[in-house]
Amino acid sequence: MTSTTLLAKVPAQGPVLALHGSHYKALQKAYPPRPVPETWSETTADSDTVLDRLNELFKDTAKNTRYTRWRGACHVMRWLEQFDGENWQQRWRNSPLDKNFAAGLPDLEAWVRQHLAPVPDGVLRAGILGLACADVIRPDAAWLLTRRSRHMRQIVAEHRDPDGFAALEAQAAPGIWDAKLGLQARNQIATIILAKGGKVRDITVGDCLELRGIETEVMASGAGRSLFYLWLKELEVLPPDAPATLRDFKRRAGQVSVEELVDRYNLQCRPVRDVIVDYLTERQAALDYTSLEGLSRNLAQLFWADLERHHPGIDSLRLPKNIATAWKERIRTKTRRKRQPDGSFIEITTERQSAIAVLNLVRAFYLDISQWAAEEPGRWGPWVAPNPIKESELAHKKHAKRQKAKADQRTRERLPVLPTLVQAADQQRKEARTRHLAALEVAPGATFTVLGKTYTRVKHPRWSDGVAANTVYNQEGRRCTFGYAEHRAFWAWATVEFLRHTGVRIEEMLEVSHHSITQYTLPTTGELVPLLQIAPSKTDQERLLLVSPELADVLSAIVCRIRDASGTVPLVRSYDHAERVWNPPMPLLFQWRTGGQDRSISQTTIRRALNETLDFAGLTDNTGQPLNYQPHDFRRIFITDAIMNGLPPHIAQVIAGHDDISTTMRYKAIYPTEAIEAHRAFIARRRSTRPSEEYRRPTDAEWNDFLGHFELRKLSIGACGRSFGTACIHEHACIRCPMLRPDPGERRRLVEIRDNLVDRIAEAQREGWLGDVKGLEVSLEGAKDKLAQMDAQTARARQSIYLGMPSFGEIAARAT
CATH class of the missing domain: 1.10.443 (hpI Integrase; Chain A)
Known part of the structure; x- marks a missing residue:
């Protein structure tokens, strides 16, 4: 069921809060960033001392570059002198420039133009960068990221910590240092040094965590932004117990508490919010985290948040009949917004496949509270209410049959074109x-x-x-x-x-x-x-x-x-x-x-x-539409193909890792001809054999028989490749049989057989035994074919890759 409607007039749901999990919070607590002190020796120096330090720091730099940084620093310090503070860092903090992330330096440029001499914007930027490199000021990392200079990584590497950056370059993979990835990582390390002070080996895990957090807030998170952390980790700058990577450390941030799972949906009624939290806490011990998160989403978002959105002010689990009926109608469908080419939005309503599951969980919520109220009346008694969902509304047989038919159709479409x-x-x-x-x-x-x-x-x-x-x-x-x-x-x-x-x-x-x-x-x-x-x-x-x-x-x-x-x-x-x-x-x-x-x-x-x-x-289905495969389709195809080729279902259950044989049989697609043959076979053996005999866990004897099948396939010149439980279809004429997998180690024996066949053909032709000639020639062609297979295997074996333990040897060398 699909429909397109105008935008609903119901108030839109509030934003779902992002979750920073326990892993991220534990990292922040265990590795705090270095605080920037109020004062240090370089920032307390007078302007003449600072300028002398700049001249000494950049003495090996080109004359024009050194003068540009010196001149810019002069103007910046003259401007900073008008702000309160006992040192340059405090004056920087009190200036509007520290809080201004916009492009350009409007306040600084205007003051310099009015009180000194007009200078280009680049000169002032060079002065700020020179002061930061000389550790006179330490701008925030956010300021450096939004006002970053392409010279920053170079000036820090050359004049602040050349030994540290040289060690980093030795750790980098070939070709990475001067690539965009390397430049990006060097920028991040230079940013930490300018913002926190010190050198490369002074960087802490907390500094790296803080930088990555700021990057996700003030700029787009591109690829490779955790490479700098890997360099520091390999250089042993960070402690051994530091996290192995910072990749997706917020999005993949570990588990969160029950309260956070519920509060991300902004429930307005605090008492109902608390009872949902208490209920989930009681259920938490028996659920894995995925089930707990799904249950919180169903109860907090799909149930109560939906009721609050359509019925503002609701504050009781005792739902009137009309409200309960309206909610059950809404939960059977879901709505998504789709942007149109003209920029407008429409709402597309489709059937919710999990509607019965949601109803089942809400019904269990009411039933559990009623049962727990008998044991703890003071805690759960006030929340006992008539269950708004009847058992008859949970009939899912028709839904299960539709799901089974849909899955079988997918398998029947995809198995032939695999x-x-x-x-x-x-x-x-x-x-x-x-x-x-x-x-x-x-x-x-x-x-x-x-x-x-x-x-x-x-x-x-x-x-x-x-x-x-x-x-x-x-x-x-x-x-x-x-x-x-x-x-x-x-x-x-x-x-x-x-x-x-x-x-x-x-x-x-x-x-x-x-x-x-x-x-x-x-x-x-x-x-x-x-x-x-x-x-x-x-x-x-x-x-x-x-x-x-x-x-x-x-x-x-x-x-x-x-x-x-x-x-x-x-x-x-x-x-x-x-x-x-x-x-x-x-x-x-x-x-x-x-x-x-x-x-x-x-x-x-x-x-x-x-x-x-x-x-x-370019595969298509029977309607001409592109045929898509999901990874789980291969699992259904594997089980269907295995059972159709004679593998007992109870062994397929063990291989697939299912708890119940019925799950395995639901994965197996049913074909019409197969159903007819199965029904006829059932009629033939129903007086002596029950179908349930096949649908059970294999005994030790049956499993040993299954493993013993591979022992019976061992032959003098190789191994037989016939399927389990099948008889030889060529009456053990192995030389002629295509199921024979020849062993290159037995080539000498097969050569003797071939030479013997040549001699016997010559004898039969000499004696006029034309019937024997025909049969022996067929066997000779089979022997030649097996010799060719052996030679191909030997050639591939020379190129095989040693995998460590175990070694596949000849198996891995076989051509597919």
Whole structure:
């Protein structure tokens, strides 16, 4: 249901308050910034001493530059003398210039023009910068950020702390120091030094926190603004227990209290606000943080804030029938504002998919208060009220069936075209790699042609961090960054391959680390089976997945890509958006280097890369509209494909990590032909077998039988690749069978078989056994094909990447 209406006359909801979590507050408390003292030696000097200090400080500077700074400082000090204060810093604080963030220096310029001589604006700016560099005044960081000079980082590095900046330059990655990222980081460090005093090694964690907070308030937060902190951390300027990064330290700021969760919605009725807080506090022990935040949003925003917005002055949970009915009608839809081309706004109303869930939570709120009132009448008794939501209003069977049908339709549309998407992802990755390497081979400003298109590389790439520096203009003059495009294409391919071979959730995929790759030794044959450990996620259940040869290829490519110059996988920190906590540094597989730092890849980046691959593939649905894939679609496809190919549902449940078999079956899409065959099979065996026998957890014997299947596939010249629970379809004629995975180590045996077949064919032709000739020739072609496969595997094995523990060896070398 969708409708478009004019803007409603109901008062608009107040702004939702931003949350600065406990992590951010704890950092502020643990690492306070350095206070700026009222006085110090340099700021108490007289004007002649200050000018002499400026001459000494800039003695190695060009004569014109030194005179400009000296002359500007003279005028600025003459102007500051008219304000109250015992030193230059106090006079600076009392001047209007310290509070004026506007462009230009209007008060200072006017006074200098009237009392001294007219001078350009740049001379006065040079004088202020000279005084700040000489530590005569310490302007606020906000003033320096809004009135920053392009000479600030250079003058501080050359004249304030050359040794400190030289040490920082030694820590910086190659090509970063003079790139835009490096210039930005140097500006931030210079700002802290001018605002707080001291040198590079005097900077504290609190100074860095304060600067990042000011930056988010007075200027846009661009990319790479935490690189300066990484430099200080690597230089060991900051203590060992300092935070590993300042990236998104406010937006990813940890958990908050129940009171803050409720107060962000500005509830007007204080008693009702308090009872909601008390209710959430009682429920907090049994809920994870995500559930607690969702419950607070449903009760505080969707329930009570909505009632206050439409019925001002309401102050009781005892709702009249008309008010309760109106609220239940509103909650079944949601409204969003959409901007029109002419600048106006319209409201678009659509059906709220979670309406029944909201009603259920509000009903539980009333029922819990009624039950708790029997135990604590003094606390909960005054809030007992008739439940405005009847049980009959929570019938969700029809809604669940619609959701199931919609999910099944998505799976039925996407499962058949998955091979096309896989092929498109691989092709896009190769083309992006080709363009990336071709652009790196030409000089800046040169024009080149690759894959039939002509590009011109930018003349002065400032973001030279190895990724964004590879920027070009296409034939239409549009700017394209081949470095980032190649990154996104690779991780889109890795995401498609990883999700379709494992069926894990996206948050589980992003938490897989190098330590997750392990192995299992079959007790009878001693064969090593590679396994992938999936960390506990939604159901808090850890599980192990068998690594197929195709998945091994993907893991090899990922590890090869993310290893640093020393051959190790970098340790990076990731943020758990569900629990609002930072995870400890781990060698995550899904990481990349951007902004001069190694970072974990976010879900937003994965989804954006996947959308680009879908655009490249050009897939459409049955209506001709672009076909989109969500990461969770691969999980449904994995379960559906596994069960359709004979995997018992109770084993699929263990692999998928579901608590209930019914959840697994809801993920499996139903096909019409499959339903007919299942019904006929049920009629045939209903007297002897109950369907529920298949939908249970596997016994130890069944699980051992499942693992033992891989032992029975061991052959003299390789391994059989047939699926679990299936019989041999070629009557064990393994040489002819395409399911045989030949072992390069048994090449000598296969050569003997081939030579024997050649001799037997010659004998059969000599004796006239034409029937044997035909059959032996088929076997000979199969042997030759298997030899070719062995040679291809051996060639790839020479190029395989060693992954540490465990080693995939021959498995990783297999061609996908």
